[in-house]
Structure formats: structure tokens, C-alpha cells
Amino acid sequence: MMRKQIAAANWKMNLSLQQGEQLINDLLSKPHDLKENQLAVFAVPAPYLMMAQEKMGTKNRVAVAAQNCYSKKSGAYTGEISVEMLNSIGVKYVVLGHSERREYFNESNQFLAEKIDISLSHHITPIFCCGEPLQIREEGTQNAYVAAQLKESLFHLTSAQLVNVVIAYEPIWAIGTGKTASSDQAQEMHAFIRAELAHVYGKETADQISILYGGSVKANNAVELFSQPDVDGGLVGGASLIADEFVAIINALK
């Protein structure tokens, strides 16, 4: 099976409803050629999920994602979004463990394991983010750091479950800084992640998992990054807010 190549937009906490609608209209009106193994995903703010779902929910090769969900099905958790709510509006993807959630909302690997479980049990594909801070990169211990994130949040899954997870490697020092990992640095980590997956689940399973790169992906570096054999697309923040930029990134998928 050929693994999916994915361009995922992460709007974060940006845009008004009107600006978001305009951006989606612009994106949908621009020529892009998503091939059969390619997918564009839009992680929009929660209040805009239904709008995005209405505009894109029935389109092929395009999907809407939530930027987060809670680890419990329902109940007295004021302000949280459940997977049942996402199911009820047809949203099929959720970004989990973004470094901003880990940092500002103290999300731990263990807590993320619970969110991964509840998402999978509701047929929602998690886009699981991992990646090291600058200090760890400078110490040269990024492989062990990312390996622990994978182990503690994902490696309790069966391989039948794991194949429904998308992984995004986002070195924190490259997010929103304009400083991208070089395509060699990205490939090196992506190959390491795939090897870790293969070690636990076997090569055949590891080869099915899409591993996206995130951190200052732009139209002008996407082709080079995505041309690496283990880089299966990108999770894109800043550049996903500009229609022309994001369309160019979609068209850079292999």
C-alpha cells in the first residue's frame, strides 16, 4: 500500500469566521491537482469546524480536522470538545499533542495516549505531533526525546490501530521561527521515527504510516522537504493562512 502524502493546514488561533470562509473559498477556487494518494487537511478553530465541514466535507481528497479534543466521551468538562461531537458533525481528523498544547496546557505523553485512544475508538484519525525543543537538539539527544514521545503515547496501540495514526515531526525550534530543519535533518529524524515504528510493529506497518514535517514549511522549501523519501508531507502553520502559499505546498506533495 502506498502511504498517503498529506498537506495539513494548522490555522491555530487565527482568523475571523469571515476571513476563514474567504480563505477556504480562495483555496477551493485555485487549481490544485491532488492525486489519489494525496490529501489536504484543514485544522480550523473549533467554532469554524461546521463551516469548513459544509464547504469541504463532501469533497474528495480534502478533509477537516479539529485542533484538539478531550480524553473523555462527555460530561462536566466545561470548554472541552469531545470526539462524539466531532463524530456528530462528520470531522474525521484531529491534531493531538501539538507542541503549543504540550507547552501552554501541560499535555503529557500519557494524557495524549488517552486522547489517541478515544479518537481511534471513534474513527477519528489523530495527527500526532512530536518533536524536540532547541536545548535537546543542541545537546544532540533529539532521537531519544522523540522515541520517548512515541513510546509513551503510541506504542500501546496494536498495529491495526497504529496504521490509522498520522505522525507529524515538528522540531519546536523550527515552529513559527522561519528556521526550517534542513531537508537532511528532517529526513534523518523521519527515518529514525520509521525505524522505531518498524522495531515495534515491523517494516510493513511502519511503511504505511505517513510522517509529516512541520516547522516553517513554506512554498519555497516544500518541494525540497517533501522530496525526501521519509517525508510524507507537512503540517503547516503560518503559510497555511495564505491561499497561494498553501496551494503551492499542496502541489509540492509527491
Ligand code: PGA
Ligand atoms: P509554522 O507552524 O508553519 O508556522 O512554523 C507549524 C506548526 O506549528 O504546525
